[in-house]
Amino acid sequence: xxxLLITGTFLLLIVLAYVTVATPYLASSVVYFxxxxxxxxxxxxxxxxxxxxxxxxxxxxxxxxVVFLVALLQTQTREDDA
Amino acid sequence: MLETLNQPTYLHFVITVGxxxxxxxxxxxxxxxxxxxxxxxxxxxxxxxxxLFFIGSHYDVGKRAPIVADGVMAFxxxxxxxxxxxxxxxxxxxxxxxxxxxxxxxxxYYRLSGHTRIDQMDELGEAS
Amino acid sequence: MSFKKTIKLKTILTxxxxxxxxxxxxxxxxxxxxxxxALGITLLDLNRDLTHSANAVTSVVTYFRGLDTLxxxxxxxxxxxxxxxxxxxSTQMKTILHYDNTLLKIGAHVLFPVIILFGIYIIVHGHLxxxxxxxxxxxxxxxxxxxxxxYGDAYELDHRILVxxxxxSGVGVVVLGLLGLLSGGLFLSNVLPLGRLGTLLSGxxxxxxxxxxxxxxxAEITVLVEYFLRTQDARDA
Numbered sequence: 001x002x003x004l005l006i007t008g009t010f011l012l013l014i015v016l017a018y019v020t021v022a023t024p025y026l027a028s029s030v031v032y033f034x035x036x037x038x039x040x041x042x043x044x045x046x047x048x049x050x051x052x053x054x055x056x057x058x059x060x061x062x063x064x065x066v067v068f069l070v071a072l073l074q075t076q077t078r079e080d081d082a
Numbered sequence: 083m084l085e086t087l088n089q090p091t092y093l094h095f096v097i098t099v100g101x102x103x104x105x106x107x108x109x110x111x112x113x114x115x116x117x118x119x120x121x122x123x124x125x126x127x128x129x130x131x132x133x134l135f136f137i138g139s140h141y142d143v144g145k146r147a148p149i150v151a152d153g154v155m156a157f158x159x160x161x162x163x164x165x166x167x168x169x170x171x172x173x174x175x176x177x178x179x180x181x182x183x184x185x186x187x188x189x190x191y192y193r194l195s196g197h198t199r200i201d202q203m204d205e206l207g208e209a210s
Numbered sequence: 211m212s213f214k215k216t217i218k219l220k221t222i223l224t225x226x227x228x229x230x231x232x233x234x235x236x237x238x239x240x241x242x243x244x245x246x247x248a249l250g251i252t253l254l255d256l257n258r259d260l261t262h263s264a265n266a267v268t269s270v271v272t273y274f275r276g277l278d279t280l281x282x283x284x285x286x287x288x289x290x291x292x293x294x295x296x297x298x299x300s301t302q303m304k305t306i307l308h309y310d311n312t313l314l315k316i317g318a319h320v321l322f323p324v325i326i327l328f329g330i331y332i333i334v335h336g337h338l339x340x341x342x343x344x345x346x347x348x349x350x351x352x353x354x355x356x357x358x359x360x361y362g363d364a365y366e367l368d369h370r371i372l373v374x375x376x377x378x379s380g381v382g383v384v385v386l387g388l389l390g391l392l393s394g395g396l397f398l399s400n401v402l403p404l405g406r407l408g409t410l411l412s413g414x415x416x417x418x419x420x421x422x423x424x425x426x427x428x429a430e431i432t433v434l435v436e437y438f439l440r441t442q443d444a445r446d447a
Contacts (some may be wrong), residue, residue: 002143003087003096010100013134017127023175026119033123040130048162050149050340051267053131054097054332055174058348063431064126064178066355070438071185072119073306074162075192085347098239106232113224123437132289141249148254148266149403150408157266163250168270172282175344175427179289189441208409 006046013039030068037061041049088143101135104128118188120182120196129177133170140166262404263337263413271342272419276398279419280383283426286381288420290430290437297437305440308362309322318360333424337413343420347427354432358439367436376429380424386415 016039020032037060044053086092111124132152140163148164150157176200195205253274254266269280320323329350336342357365390399398415405412 001087001088003093004084006096006138007087008105010096014100014103014107015209017107017131018125019126021107021120026117029120029123033126036130038113038129040134042387044137045112048145048147049137049141049167049170050147051265051266051345052137052167052170052174054340054345055171055294055348056133058132058345058352059174059178062099063348063355063435064181066435067178067182067185067438068119068123070307071189072151073197073323076099076196077119077192079116092249098236102232102236105235106228106298109231110224113228114221114357125344126238147340148281149340150264156252159251159254161250161254163272164253165250167267168275169212171267171344175348176282176285176289179434181287182438183289183292183293183296183422186437190296 002046006043009039011042013043025035026072026077026079027069030065030072033068034061034065037064090142093141093143094139096137096140097141101131101138104131116199116201118191118200119198121185122188125184126177126181133174136170138158138167156190227293235321238246240324261400261416262407263416265337265339265342267340267414268337268342268420269384272423273398273414275385276419279423280398281386283380283383283423286427286430287376290434293437294435296362297441305358306385307359307439310362311360314360319358321354322357325356326350327355329424329428333409333421334417336420336424338408338410344421344427350424350428351431355435355439356438363440367432372429372433375425379425379429382422383419383426386419390415392425428440441444 013036016032020029020036023029024031037056041053041057041061044050044056054075108124108127108131111127113120115121115124144160145162146154146160148161148167179198188198195203218219251271256274257263257266257269261269263273296320329346332341332349333343336346341407354367360381386401387398389401391397393399398419400414402414402418404414411417
């Protein structure tokens with residue numbers, strides 16, 4: 001059962017990582033990155049690492065997204081037209 | 083069927099391939115993307131994939147968290163190695179601080195030049 | 211037209227390079243044998259007798275590798291220092307990401323002490339349950355972040371208190387380490403009674419050390435968030 005959960009979460013993480021890099025809108029890519037942080041929180045919990053899961057939940061899904069969004073708001077760039 | 087997914091060899095395969103999938107996506111983002119915000123997001127993805135690999139490679143099915151609580155009365159050998167968890171714990175906090183440092187320089191660069199794209203960086207005048 | 215072609219060629223070359231690198235790395239990684247747990251087993255055995263801390267991760271962070279934690283906190287401080295240099299602080303500062311909303315203000319006012327209390331709980335119970343200085347410190351900083359978002363420019367942070375907390379906790383870690391050096395001959399060795407495993411007052415210097423680390427992290431992340439939220443708006447310039 002736990003093997004299935006780990007496999008599914010890894011698939012979800014790969015999809016979220018791809019969407020983070022591929023989407024042309026920077027704000028949405030930050031939101032996808034926060035979702036990636038939440039998914040890796042689940043994975044750390046499955047790996048019996050609750051300390052790391054708590055850290056990642058607070059930092060990866062919270063503070064880093066806020067820092068990215070605020071830095072984005074301070075500049076005028078909205079779309080990544082690469 | 084579900085029991086075969088719990089085999090240690092299969093789990094290590096999944097963890098290795100999954101972490102390197104995220105690593106490769108992040109590396110492509112760092113190399114291909116032109117916007118500095120996207121590059122820093124990709125750096126964070128690469129960092130996260132390394133954390134996942136490091137924690138995951140020390141896990142086996144049935145191992146508990148290294149905490150004495152909830153009926154577990156003593157430390158035994160059915161617990162996960164605490165050393166990589168401690169290392170990654172500090173590394174995540176360092177990661178957010180270094181990320182904030184980089185983003186503050188991106189904002190500063192935007193104020194100086196008006197854009198955040200690396201293919202338009204021409205402060206040293208190489209292109210002209 | 212040719213410009214478009216070169217970009218496509220570059221993308222293909224990058225994909226080839228990345229796949230080659232990944233294959234090489236995978237080859238190296240799969241040849242490494244499954245991890246033997248020698249160091250972890252030794253530390254778990256030592257943890258039973260040496261620290262009396264219920265959370266082995268906490269005792270590794272603060273006791274067996276306490277010097278690394280000191281260096282890590284130093285790196286954190288240096289990064290915040292660099293952010294302070296990178297973001298220019300003029301007199302005309304205003305809070306971005308702020309909407310004037312009464313409900314938000316009342317909610318922030320009610321929730322602020324609860325979140326602070328939760329952060330302190332996570333820090334103080336770091337040697338008993340998952341959590342500790344880093345996580346609790348960031349939770350406390352998130353309470354201040356909520357205040358900034360709700361009140362905007364009306365919320366003033368007293369920087370003297372922040373600097374006091376930051377400096378005192380940094381000095382506290384070093385003084386604890388030097389006390390250990392004087393009494394036990396090792397930097398950060400235990401100077402306090404160990405107590406009974408699983409109670410709040412156990413683990414020797416570990417709760418005290420994690421309290422200092424938590425205060426330092428809380429002060430630093432709060433200042434970091436304030437630097438990012440409260441700047442001269444670049445869009446006006």
